[in-house]
Structures are given as C-alpha cells and as structure tokens.
Amino acid sequence: MRATTTSEVVLAIDGGTPVRDKLLPYGRQSISEDDIQAVADVLRSDWLTTGPKVAEFEEALAAWVGAKHAVAFSSGTAALHGAAFAAGLKPGDEAITSPLTFAATANCVLYQGARPVFADVSPDTLNLDPDRVAERIGTNTRAVLPVDYAGHPADLDPIVALADRHGLTVIEDASHALGAEYRGRRTGSIAHMSVFSFHPVKHLATGEGGMVTTDRADLAESLRRFRNHGISSDARQRHASGQWHYEMVALGFNYRLTDIACALGLSQMKGLEANLARRREIGARYTAAFRDLSGVVTPSVRPNVNPAWHLYPIRVNPAQLNADRAHIFRALRAENIGANVHYIPVHLHPYYRDRFGYQGGEYPVAEAAYEQLISLPMFHGMSDQDVQDVIAALTKVMSYFAR
Numbered sequence: 001m002r003a004t005t006t007s008e009v010v011l012a013i014d015g016g017t018p019v020r021d022k023l024l025p026y027g028r029q030s031i032s033e034d035d036i037q038a039v040a041d042v043l044r045s046d047w048l049t050t051g052p053k054v055a056e057f058e059e060a061l062a063a064w065v066g067a068k069h070a071v072a073f074s075s076g077t078a079a080l081h082g083a084a085f086a087a088g089l090k091p092g093d094e095a096i097t098s099p100l101t102f103a104a105t106a107n108c109v110l111y112q113g114a115r116p117v118f119a120d121v122s123p124d125t126l127n128l129d130p131d132r133v134a135e136r137i138g139t140n141t142r143a144v145l146p147v148d149y150a151g152h153p154a155d156l157d158p159i160v161a162l163a164d165r166h167g168l169t170v171i172e173d174a175s176h177a178l179g180a181e182y183r184g185r186r187t188g189s190i191a192h193m194s195v196f197s198f199h200p201v202k203h204l205a206t207g208e209g210g211m212v213t214t215d216r217a218d219l220a221e222s223l224r225r226f227r228n229h230g231i232s233s234d235a236r237q238r239h240a241s242g243q244w245h246y247e248m249v250a251l252g253f254n255y256r257l258t259d260i261a262c263a264l265g266l267s268q269m270k271g272l273e274a275n276l277a278r279r280r281e282i283g284a285r286y287t288a289a290f291r292d293l294s295g296v297v298t299p300s301v302r303p304n305v306n307p308a309w310h311l312y313p314i315r316v317n318p319a320q321l322n323a324d325r326a327h328i329f330r331a332l333r334a335e336n337i338g339a340n341v342h343y344i345p346v347h348l349h350p351y352y353r354d355r356f357g358y359q360g361g362e363y364p365v366a367e368a369a370y371e372q373l374i375s376l377p378m379f380h381g382m383s384d385q386d387v388q389d390v391i392a393a394l395t396k397v398m399s400y401f402a403r
C-alpha cells in the first residue's frame with residue numbers, strides 16, 4: 001500500500017471518490033420529441049415498410065452527402081454486404097481492407113465467398129495506408145475497403161486513383177464518418193460506394209440501419225435488388241402500377257429498412273449539422289486539454305480534412321507511465337468514465353486466426369496502436385459537465401501514473 005497524505009490523490013480504483021457518480025457511456029443516441037412524433041406518425045400511416053419514408057430518407061441523405069443515389073439497408077453490415085455484392089465480389093476474388101476496424105468490414109467480403117486481404121494502416125490516422133494497399137494488389141484483387149477510422153476520412157484520393165488504375169471498386173466504410181470532409185467534399189461523394197451505419201452510437205440513429213451512397217446508377221440498381229431478395233420491383237412500385245408480376249433475377253436478402261426507421265432517420269437529419277458541430281467542439285476541447293498531458297497521444301488530424309469525430313481515441317504511451325493500458329482503462333472505468341477500445345485488429349480474432357492462420361505480427365502498425373488505444377466518451381448529447389468530467393478523470397489518472 002502506498003502511504004497517502006490528505007492532499008494526495010486517491011484513484012477510485014484504489015478506493016477513492018470517483019470523478020462522477022454515474023457511468024458516462026462512450027456513446028449514445030439523442031432522441032427529440034420531434035423524432036418520437038415522426039415515428040408515431042408513421043405508425044398511424046398505411047406503410048410500415050417499403051413505403052414513402054424510405055425514398056424520402058434516401059433522397060435526403062444522398063443530397064446531403066452530395067451523391068446521386070442512396071440505398072437504405074437494415075444495418076450498416078447489411079449495407080456492406082450489399083456493396084460487396086454490387087462490386088461483384090465472388091469466390092476466388094480478394095478485397096483489401098484495414099485490420100483496425102469492426103469485423104463487419106472484412107466479414108462482408110467473406111459473405112460473398114471472397115477473401116479479405118489486410119493492408120497496414122498509417123501511423124498517424126490509423127487509416128489504410130495507400131502504399132501498403134498498392135503492395136497487396138494481385139491478380140485476384142477486385143475491391144478496396146478503406147475505413148474512416150473514428151470519423152477521420154481515409155486517404156481517399158490516392159486510394160481511388162490506385163483502384164481506377166487497376167479496375168477495382170472502392171467501398172468506403174464510412175460508418176464512423178457521416179459529415180466528415182475530405183479535401184472540401186463530404187464522405188459519401190468520393191468513393192465508388194460509401195457505407196454508413198445508423199446504430200445508436202453514430203451521428204444519426206435509426207436503431208439499426210445503414211445506407212450505401214454512390215454516383216453510379218448501375219450500382220444503385222444492384223443494391224436495391226440485393227436488399228429485396230434480388231427482385232426487380234418492390235411492393236410499393238407494384239402497388240402503384242397495379243401489377244402483380246415480379247421477377248427474381250439475382251439471389252438477394254431481406255435487408256430492407258422500415259418506414260418507421262426511415263422516419264426517425266429523416267427527423268434525426270434535422271439535427272445533423274448541430275450534432276457534428278458539437279462533436280467537433282468536444283474534440284477540440286479534449287485535444288486542448290490533453291495535448292500536454294504526459295503519456296497521452298491525442299488523435300492526429302491531417303490538414304485537408306474535417307473529421308466527424310465518431311470516436312475520440314487517445315493512445316497511451318507506456319514509456320511515460322507506471323501502468324499499462326489495461327490498468328488505465330480500469331482506472332477510468334472506476335472513475336465512472338465509460339472508456340472503450342476500438343478495435344481488436346480483425347485478423348487477431350479467433351475466427352480469422354483459425355481460418356487464415358494469422359499469428360500476430362503481420363500488421364505491426366495496427367497491432368502496436370491497438371495495444372495503446374482507449375476511446376473516451378464522445379457523443380453529441382454530452383453536457384459541458386460530462387466533457388469536464390472526462391477531462392478531470394483522464395488528467396487525474398494520467399498524472400497519477402506519470403513517471
């Protein structure tokens with residue numbers, strides 16, 4: 001036991017008083033009375049699914065990101081699967097992606113019977129490194145899936161240029177990055193297809209939900225069929241035309257997003273600009289508070305981007321601390337700060353290890369980053385006091401463990 005004086009800080013993990021009484025989650029949705037009303041209105045209407053709200057939401061989101069088409073899906077994962085299908089991925093094909101992502105990014109390649117190939121990330125943004133992607137392109141490569149990690153856009157221009165030279169499709173996993181800007185353009189308007197998620201911790205929440213945006217009509221048509229069993233028309237089109245006849249022309253799924261969810265998404269869009277502004281404000285406050293805190297590396301932002309700040313992932317530098325990442329994580333939790341870790345590199349999950357023989361050491365930048373990452377609470381509904389509590393808790397914990 002360390003001897004303590006009354007002036008000495010006692011961490012909550014050692015029995016001291018936590019910075020907060022109640023756990024602050026790392027992310028959560030904000031639902032307004034208008035959102036509730038929008039959902040209630042749909043519940044009183046004729047269409048609970050495949051109705052007018054789906055097209056309205058798709059058109060609004062396409063216009064907002066600056067894409068010609070948007071196709072709604074029942075989740076971001078289903079949207080990724082649709083994009084992998086529309087890109088034509090099939091057994092024998094390969095698609096290159098980042099190891100530092102949620103497993104769904106790589107899993108969608110497997111759903112199509114193709115093989116995910118990982119390429120390491122850049123040490124600053126932890127996004128797919130275009131030079132490492134170039135090294136992994138082979139005769140079977142068909143697609144590249146950059147991930148906008150934490151809401152910082154991937155380096156899309158060189159990746160799209162590389163893909164165009166090799167005839168590959170770029171599927172951007174923009175699940176973290178609705179509203180992020182890359183060289184003056186919003187994500188969703190740059191890659192061949194971009195995928196968004198509307199899970200509650202994201203910028204816009206529909207419960208479950210996702211969307212693919214694209215400028216290409218052929219891809220949009222393929223996506224629409226895929227989410228509806230591979231059928232050439234949907235129920236509303238048949239209702240409008242009075243026709244019963246339809247044809248199944250490809251093997252698809254039921255990945256439709258309901259009108260209930262789309263009404264919520266449309267209503268949530270009204271707050272999107274304000275939500276992004278709030279996340280950017282919180283990100284700036286964190287960075288100002290932690291820039292000089294020993295043992296902490298704040299997320300880097302490249303000069304030509306404006307991140308959407310889905311996450312605020314710091315890296316803890318063990319060389320400057322008397323504790324490892326796991327202990328710091330537990331200490332923050334004890335202070336009632338809902339820290340998290342994004343992500344265990346995909347290739348290190350048992351499924352990928354068993355199936356592909358990964359042993360660790362294959363992607364040193366992603367693996368080293370993973371050992372140091374801690375995501376701090378970041379969501380637009382955080383109060384100033386919440387932000388202050390996170391700053392106080394991290395400062396308390398890191399100062400305590402500083403060498």
Ligand SMILES: Cc1ncc(COP(=O)(O)O)c(C=O)c1O
Pocket residue numbers: 075076077078101102104105147173175176196197198199208209210
């Ligand atoms: C990077 C990334 N890709 C894909 C997904 C999957 O999205 P969903 O949960 O909507 O299926 C997520 C969800 O957290 C994600 O973070």
